[in-house]
Amino acid sequence: MSIKQKNAVLSVMILTITAITSCSDYRSVNEKNPYFQKAQKAQQRDDYKSAAAFYLECLKFSPDSSKAHLQLALIYEENQKNYPRAIIHYKAFLDAVGQNQDISRMLARVEKLYMAELYRKYKLQSTPPPTLNALNPAHKTPITGHRSPTTTPYTVAEGDNLSTISINVYGTSKHWNKIFEANRDQLATPERVKVGQTLKIPRLE
Known part of the structure; x- marks a missing residue:
């Protein structure tokens, strides 16, 4: 093997070692x-x-x-x-x-x-905000001749996704799928949430 070929092989080895080390660093x-x-x-x-x-x-x-x-x-x-x-x-x-x-x-x-x-x-929207008490079945108000609405409107803000919305209204992210199912008429996929969009927030049963 000529000196030129040896140098080429050595260069490849150095680049490989550098790449491996760099990848390892990003896992630090x-x-x-x-x-x-x-x-x-x-x-x-x-x-x-x-x-x-x-x-x-x-x-x-x-x-x-x-x-x-x-x-x-x-x-x-x-x-x-x-x-x-x-x-x-x-x-x-x-x-x-x-x-x-x-x-x-x-x-x-x-x-x-x-x-x-x-x-x-x-x-500002003249709409009552969703609260944990309002959405939690443990805090149901007595029935007084009419049924309470089964959903509450929620306007999507910047940075919102179904998980953060679930945290906002239920206190946990695990109910994001319930919000998705309640809004299948306007959400093709869970990622298709848009700022300013009004979603229906279902009560927990």
């Missing part, structure tokens, strides 16, 4: 993950949109990066005012690390902020 957890590092640098520049995108990429390759969930929760709460997404990531962080009083208090705070936002929005 928290601060060791390159996407996490990029997100931190973006935060230092006050570029929170890019930071959120990098933290999401970090979680895509490294689902155990619990600190990425926490940073996303803080960005969505403090910088983007996207309370449903903040709630999701606070809960994901707590699921990963266990009980934490400080984070639990932060979660409770953002849940109150989100409920206040919902009430303001529905007040």
Whole structure:
């Protein structure tokens, strides 16, 4: 084998090793993950949109990066005012690390902020907001000669999907399919949710 051929083989080996190492790096957890590092640098520049995108990429390759969930929760709460997404990531962080009083208090705070936002929005629309009590069969009001409506309207906001809507109205994401089934007349697939669309939220039986 000539020197030129040897150099070519060596170059291929180096590129292969570099690719394997790079792939391994992206599976690293928290601060060791390159996407996490990029997100931190973006935060230092006050570029929170890019930071959120990098933290999401970090979680895509490294689902155990619990600190990425926490940073996303803080960005969505403090910088983007996207309370449903903040709630999701606070809960994901707590699921990963266990009980934490400080984070639990932060979660409770953002849940109150989100409920206040919902009430303001529905007040402007002159439509009662859906509440856990209204949708929970354990809190049924007595029948007084007429049946209560079986669904409640919900206007899709930016960042909503069926899972976050389920969290908003039921307190859990597991009932997203009930919302989908109740709106099959206007949703071809669960992903076809549009901002401004009015969905029917079914009562839990």
